Amino acid sequence: MPATYSSAAQAVHLLRVLIVEDDPIQLALLKAMLLDSGVRLVAEAVDGQGGLDRLADGRFDLVITDLRMDGMDGVEFLSRALALHGGAFAFSSAVEPDVLASAESIAHLQGASLIGALGKPLQIGELQALLRRAAAACAPSGQPERQRPAQAWPLSALATALEWRQFFPVYQPKLDLNNGEVTGVEVLARWRHPTAGLIAPAQFIATMEQTELIDVLFRQLLRQALADLASWEAQGQQLSLAINIAPRTLEDRSLPERLVQQVREAGIAPERISFELTETAISRHPATVLESVTRLRLRGFQVAVDDFGVGYSSLALLSALPFSELKIDRSFIAGMPLNGKVMPILESIMRLAKELGLRTVAEGIETGAERDFLRALGCEAGQGFLFGKPMNGPCLAAWLASRRA
Known part of the structure; x- marks a missing residue:
């Protein structure tokens, strides 16, 4: 066997x-x-x-x-x-x-x-x-990631976890839907709690976003992700890297220059780094997002609209922001071939992205039928369990090596 x-x-x-x-x-x-x-x-x-x-x-x-x-x-x-x-x-x-x-x-x-x-x-x-x-969907230990309510974790526990470096990045592959090549990864946070096991981000991100703890988490994850990206490049695999960024983090006016310095020290071109913002966050902080996204793009970084279709952004706001990528929320993908009502919505999203000059990425692809439908609609890239689940750095390196072999 x-x-x-x-x-x-x-x-x-x-x-x-x-x-x-x-x-x-x-x-x-x-x-x-x-x-x-x-x-x-x-x-x-x-x-x-x-x-x-x-x-x-x-x-x-x-x-x-x-x-x-x-x-x-x-x-x-x-x-x-x-x-x-x-x-x-x-x-x-x-x-x-x-x-x-x-x-x-x-x-x-x-x-x-x-x-x-x-x-x-x-x-x-x-x-x-x-x-x-x-x-x-289970953790590597065979146990599922614990789904405790976010309010169950006090800020003091989250601060201690950051201090003890208990948070770490995992990576979900992103593939070109036309040729099947791995083009990049999305960084996702995980918390390795000493007694509660592996905890998913839905259980701590919302709490962190209320304070400066989200900035510390972002810096820790990006630092490790850039080191992993450089390691994969040394093994002959050049990938792009996408990571979520909170509006609170964007309020730091020194952020663009610090990010440029950080990626250069890692030997990575800014063009290979994409920062993802949810559509809801964009609508709630339009002025901050507009300035920050513009300054990041001026320095060569890519910026994506995440979870598109479930937020409240106006088309006027989206057209005014210099985004480079549009990520289609997984709720539109699940069961797509069987749902006739979703198809015209997806067609409209694809047409909008093309008119705005945005690259399209579909999240949550789980079946070959979903992949084929999206490819036929003109979607350029995708991620989901069909291609690969989120993996830590060493596991992703082994996965990439097995694909090359």
């Missing part, structure tokens, strides 16, 4: 799965298919309240819930389950494609880690692909 397959099978074996399904036949069938696929622990609940009770009593890596249930439907269940469950979710339902797409959009907007949907009748190949994504 190849090592990669063995590792994937082992990761699936470690998953703990909860099924929330009110149809006894579908429940029994899904449980049998999960066990046949190698899942070690499968729990079940026959309605939404039972699912919440299960989550309150134990921790699961994946929750598969039916959407159309009597009483508490799947959308309400997921909304209430987010307070109890920090792992992955998946829908299992035979609802109409547009209703499924709406449910998926609600899940993404609420911050749920939704990794897919299973149709009815159930298909074993579909289920096994879902399990692989669930396993990939």
Whole structure:
């Protein structure tokens, strides 16, 4: 058995799965298919309240819930389950494609880690692909990243974590959709907590953005990312690097010059560094963003609009800002080939980007069908689990080497 397959099978074996399904036949069938696929622990609940009770009593890596249930439907269940469950979710339902797409959009907007949907009748190949994504979403230790509410971490704990360098960057590959080449990576933050394990950024970024702690985190992540970028270049792999930047950090007028000095000391051209700003942040801080983005572009850096389509920026504001890249939010990508309403929206986004001279990047690509649709629409680049999950520096270096081989 190849090592990669063995590792994937082992990761699936470690998953703990909860099924929330009110149809006894579908429940029994899904449980049998999960066990046949190698899942070690499968729990079940026959309605939404039972699912919440299960989550309150134990921790699961994946929750598969039916959407159309009597009483508490799947959308309400997921909304209430987010307070109890920090792992992955998946829908299992035979609802109409547009209703499924709406449910998926609600899940993404609420911050749920939704990794897919299973149709009815159930298909074993579909289920096994879902399990692989669930396993990939787990931390390297086999345990999922802890999803604690952001307010659970006091500022003192976050400051101590920064002082002890417990935050580190992971990198998600970005590929050219036309030729499949790896063109760059996006930097994502992780917190290696000494007792709580690996913690995802959704659980600490919002709190940090209220204080100067976000500036310290940005500097630490960028410093390590530039060192890794230089290391990969020494191994023959020239990549671009994208990193999120908060409006608060942009308020520092000395920032552009400091960044130029920092990248030059690392031996990296500013043109290979892209700073990503969310559309919502742009609309809330237009004056700060306009000045800062302009000054960064004057020094050769790239600047991207992140999560485009879910914020509140006016087209006039976007056209006035000298961005170089537009990143399409994953909520538009999930289930895209089945959702006829999304297609004209994506076509409009692609047309807008072309008219503004912006490069387009799609986030959250998980299937070949999604990739093919985006490529046909003219999207230039993409990232998502289809290509590669976020990896630490050494893992990404090994992944790049395996692709070259």
